[in-house]
Amino acid sequence: MTSCHPVVAACTMGSNSQEDTICAIATPIGEGGIGILKISGPEASAVAQKLFHPTSATCPLESHRLYHGWIRDPASAHPVDEVLLSYMAAPHTYTREPVVEINCHSGYAVLSRVLELVLEAGARLAEPGEFTRRAFLHGRIDLSQAEAVIEIVRSRSEQGLRAANRILRGDLSRKVESWRHNILGLQAELEASIDFCEDLEDEPVNPHLMTQDLQESVLRPLEAILHQYEEGRILREGFTMVLVGKPNVGKSSLMNALLRRDRAIVTPLPGTTRDVIEDSFILSGILVRLLDTAGIRQRPDEIESLGIERTLKSVAEADLVLWLIDGSRxxxxxxxxxxxxxxxxxxxxxxxKADLPARISVQDVQERYGSSVAIVVLSVLNPDDIESFRDFLIGAFLQDPLAMGQSMIIPNLRHKECLEQALAALRRAHNLLQSSTYGELASLELGAARRQLESILGCVPDEDLLDRIFAQFCVGK
Ligand SMILES: Nc1nc2c(ncn2[C@@H]2O[C@H](COP(=O)(O)OP(=O)(O)O)[C@@H](O)[C@H]2O)c(=O)[nH]1
Ligand SMILES: [Mg+2]
Known part of the structure; x- marks a missing residue:
């Protein structure tokens, strides 16, 4: 990626925590096809060569080639595993350091033994996220892109994955970098005009043009991207629906039908579901979180009251409430x-329960609760009705996020907070510029906005922030 890298590199150079060689198991530990052990750092190749015995002698290892061979215990020369090993010379690697990857058989004993040998050969166990942290510290990616790596790993839906990939590709970084650049330009212009005014008692810049420039080149696009945060949240975190209704109306049956498996207990006895049950499914590439609740009813027993309390909490947090009414009563x-x-x-x-003789009609519901309510008549036991209901959900609630998912850049919560702070400072700068006498204050506000943008990219060295972000990674990423 882009013009921001020199900035990132300039801010982060001088950190010396990156000089040792780290290693970790990069795949989930357990029985499986392949388990991968990653080594990164200046000694990566030397460490590997203490243990690795290639089938056909090749020394030194060539970059970006795969070698077949055996890992042997250097002390006893006993074979530990038959592996494929790749060596990647810096800087064309994930961390920009020399990297070795060992593809072992996956099993607890094999992987932990190879890891032990690599540690004995001089590497140190990596901390969570340390590989990606090094990619960031070496300027290969900026901080927003490093955060996108976490989102990619956590993505549970296709649309969420696409949004995260867009950030990893640098789409957000490029925009933030261009706003930062524009602000810097305005600041320079303003500073020059302040000096100039002092010297010549003249007014060389047109404050009107400047406020217009600020408005168009930074304020508006920044507002637009903040606007995308809310809708984008659904792509990232999922669309949350909560099922409510009095006991026995079919909430748990609907939960099971939407999930296409028996998740919640269904009985003809009222009050069976006492806690909030949560599960999720994918609808049109979007993750839908579904919460089945205890029926809200009067005079419940103690356990049920707790369930009802939780129900009300989920109602408050939901994107959509599905209120079930039993049409046969x-x-x-x-x-x-x-x-x-x-x-x-x-x-x-x-x-x-549209399959049973109807005791209430759509009209009855509208008369009682208002005519503007959307009402779907169905039997949750009828698979065709469930299919139509899925289509209804997509059409009525997921169309906008789906359209956004095609192209929009969706900031995460941290980016959003930085953008909001930047926006507030820019608005203050804008007002100050309009009353043309406060050029110096306006310049300070522009500086504050610029620093918020830099913190999205991670230009500002802030160890606490980095620790907080990289702690969310797993070891080996
Ligand atoms: N005939 C009919 N019975 C239903 C329908 N939906 C649910 N039921 C039955 O109603 C009873 C209560 O369902 P359940 O899903 O446990 O309701 P909940 O208490 O709201 O979770 C069960 O015996 C279900 O089989 C429906 O559409 N038609
Ligand atoms: Mg239930």
Whole structure:
């Protein structure tokens, strides 16, 4: 990536924590096809060559080639595993350091023995995220891209993955870098005009043009990207739906039908589901989190009351509430009690049990709860109805995030907070510029905004922040 790298490199050079050679098992430990051990650092090749015996003699190892051979215990010369080993010379590697990867058979004993030997040969066990941290410290990626690596690893949906890949590719970095560049330009212009005014008592810059420039080249695009955060949250974290309704209306049955497996217990006895049960499924490439709740009802017992408390909490956090009503029984005060709890949220009514003789109609529901409510009539036991309901959800609620997922850049929470701070400083600068006498203060505000943007890219050395970010990684990434 781009023009920001020299900045990152300039800010981070001089850190000397990167001089030793680190290693870690990069794949999940357990029985499997292949387990990979990664070594990175100046001694990577020397460490590997103490243990590795290639089938056909090749010394020194050539970069970016795969070698077949055996790992042997240097003390006893006993074979430990038959492996494929690759050596990648710096700087064309993940960390920009020399890297060795050993593809072993995957098993607990094999991997831990090879790891032990690599440690004895002079490497140190990597900390969580240390490989990616080195990629960042060596300027191969900036901080926002390093964060995208975590999101890629955690992505559970195709759309979430796409959004994270866009950040890793540098789409956000390029924008932030260009705003930073524009602000720097404005600041230089402003500083020059301040000096100039002092010397000549003249006004060489047009503050009107400057505020316009600030507005168009930074303020507006920054506002636009912040706007994308909220919708983008759904792509990243998933769309949360919570099922509510009085007991026995079919909530757990709907949960199981949407998940296509028996997750929640379904019984004809009211009050079976006492806790909030959570699971998720993929709808049109988007992760949908589904929460089945205890029915909201009057006069519950103690355990059920706790369940109801949790239900109300999930209602408050949901993107959409699915309110189930049993169409084969008359509406009661218990339905009213549910309505009272969800009325301020975005919700849809599901008039369920349409396979049974109807005791209430769409009209009855509208008369009681208002005509603007969206009502879906269905039987959750009918697979065709479930298919139509899935289509309804996509059409009514996932269209916008899906469209966004095609191209938009979606900042994460940390980026969003930096962008908000930058925006606030830019707005203050904008106001100061309009009253043209406060050039110096405006320049200070521009500087504050620029620093917020730099912190998105990680230009500002902040060990605490780096520790916090890289602690979220696993060892070996
Ligand atoms: N006939 C019919 N029965 C249903 C339907 N949906 C759920 N049920 C039954 O209603 C009872 C309660 O369902 P359940 O999912 O446990 O309701 P919950 O208490 O709201 O979670 C069970 O016996 C289900 O089989 C439906 O669409 N039609
Ligand atoms: Mg239930």
């Amino acid at each position: 008359p509406l009661t005060g218990e339905d009213d009690a549910v309505y009272d709890q969800i009325v301020s949220r975005r919700y849809v009514v599901l008039l369920n």
